Amino acid sequence: MTASSQGRPLPDGNFGNHAGPPHPRRRKAMPISDDVTEQPTTHPTMSPAPFVPTRQPAQPLTDDGTGNFFLSAYTMSAQRIASDSEWKKTPLGQTGLFNMGNTCFMNATLQPLFHTPGFSQLFQEKSAQRFVNGNNSFGTNGMISGSFSALIDLIWSGKFNALRPAIFLEFFARRVNTEMADRQQHDAQEFQLYLLDALHEDTNRVNQRQSFEQNYDDTDLGASASDFNERAKLFSSSPVNDLFNLTNISVVQCSTCNTKSVRFEVVNQLSLELPTNTDCLTLKDCLEAHFSSASLEDKWDCPKCKSKQPATRSTKIWEIPKVLIVHLKRFSLNDGHYVKNNVEVTFDVAELDLAPFLHEKSPHHNAALSLYGITDHSGRLxxxxxxxxxxxxxxxxxxxxxxDDESCIPCGSAPSPTSKHAFLLYYKRMNSKAK
Structure with missing residues (x-):
């Protein structure tokens, strides 16, 4: 697997800064064929040929007259996936995904998303179509959301033991990220970032983005947060963000005069560093390190002192999302090579209490979440x-x-809360009405 796709940076999931998120995938759309021949699963150490279309293209996609290709992509994907998959009456929720050649990174990311409260319902055909904004130039004109919605509906149909989503991967390659369909191993978190960003842009309510600068102090944080939220909605707003976005508050304080500068940051997942000098730790250890105060390496240009001064930065949670994705950063660059950290992490299953990491003036008091999904990575990089x-x-x-790809085994109780394989953790807010 690769730590990041070559040639383009990752979307950072940060939709609160004035400059906005990067959109490395945006490029002229390529024609979508009606079929792709599935390549057999290969051993990870082999170097298989690229995953490419091998049949003649079918009729091109057609829009609805407004530049929205959702319905056309949905219909094409539903027909292809259904015809390529394994028909067998299956208990709802237990449909697997075939490995089409090192695509376990995709399969192990999609399954938790299929079971995310509020998310599957959002992307059912009858729901998603009304949210898709075909006029957003940063989106895929509804193509990736249409194909994803077809996958959602087939997963929850109860008619298939396992699905073969070759055409979904083709849509993803053509409109989102080409490298991830090369049948090599890839990073599941990277795939998730690209997918959620594409779905967000397809459903982004904003056509003309209004950039803004943040210039807040700590005199009235409630008013500052309200102002930020209103401005942020004029820059980027979607039902995907409504579900996943976590709002942090970062405070820089001058060590000389105590002047404070406040900045809000919105991210769609929480990435936590894992130390290399221990054999085991808890998720709360990682959270405490992430939200601890630290001295700035460079001096801060204090507006009151009118000169550069030593300063500290503290970051806390301002608003907890309905769904929180926690990324344990197991892969890091060391002497020019990516290595994996296999430290055991003990994480909360029944209840994760984020109250210690909330800003003291946050208006959101219920900080309890429960675990509902895990993406694991075993083996080497x-x-x-x-x-x-x-x-x-x-x-x-x-x-x-x-x-495990096409295999689904009901296991009753929760997995072990201590693991050296846990890579992505999925939590839902316990008072959330999303079901």
Whole structure:
């Protein structure tokens, strides 16, 4: 697997800064064919040929007259995936995904998203179509959301033991990120960032973005937060962001005169560093390190002192999302090579309390979340495998399912809360109405 796709930087998930998120994938659309021949699963150490279309293109996609290709992409994808997949009546929520040649990174990311409260319902055909904004030049004109919606509806149809989403991967390659369809191993978190960003842009309510600068102090944080939220909605706003966005508040304080500068930051997942000098730690250890105060390496240009002064920065949570994705940063660059950190992390399952990491003036007091999904990575950087464990979205007794590509095994109880394989953790706010 690669730590990042070559040639383009990752979307950072940060939609609150005045400059906005990068959009490295945006380019002229390529024609979408009606079929792609699936390549057989290969051993991770092999170097397979690229995943490319091999049949003649079908009729081109057609829009609805407003530049929205959602329905056309949905219909084409639903037909292709259904015809390529394994028909068999299956309990709802237990449909797997075939490995089409080192695509476990995609499969182990999609399954938790399929079981994310509020997310599957959002991208069902009848729901998603009304949210898609075909006029957003940063989106895919509804193509990736249409194909994804077809996948959602087939997953929850109960008619398939496993799906073969070759055409979804083709849409993703043509409109979002080409390298991730090269049948090499890739980073599941990277795939998730690109996918959520593409779905966000397809459903972005804003056509003309209004950039803005942040210039807040600490005199009235409530008013500052309200002003930031109003301005941020004029820059970027979607039902995807409404579900996943975490708002942090960062305060820089001058060590000489105590003047403070406040900045809000919106991210769609929380990436936590893992120390290399320990054999085991807890998720709360990682959170404490992430939200601890630190001295700035460079002096800060203090507006009151009118000169550069030593300063500290503290970051806390201002608003907790309905769904929080936690990324444990197991891969890092060391002497020019990416290495994996296999430290054991103990994480909260029944209840994760984020109250200690909330800003003291945050108006959001219920900070309890419960775990509903895990993406695991086992093995080494270039010869590993991704799997997923999730709580069945429709289960009334928190039934856990274990997914390994096309295989799904009901396992009843939750996975071990201590793991050296946990890579992405999925939490839902316990008072959230999303079901």
């Amino acid at each position: 270039n010869s590993g495998h991704y799997t997923a464990s999730v709580i069945n979205l429709i289960s009334t007794d928190r039934e856990w399912l274990s997914f």
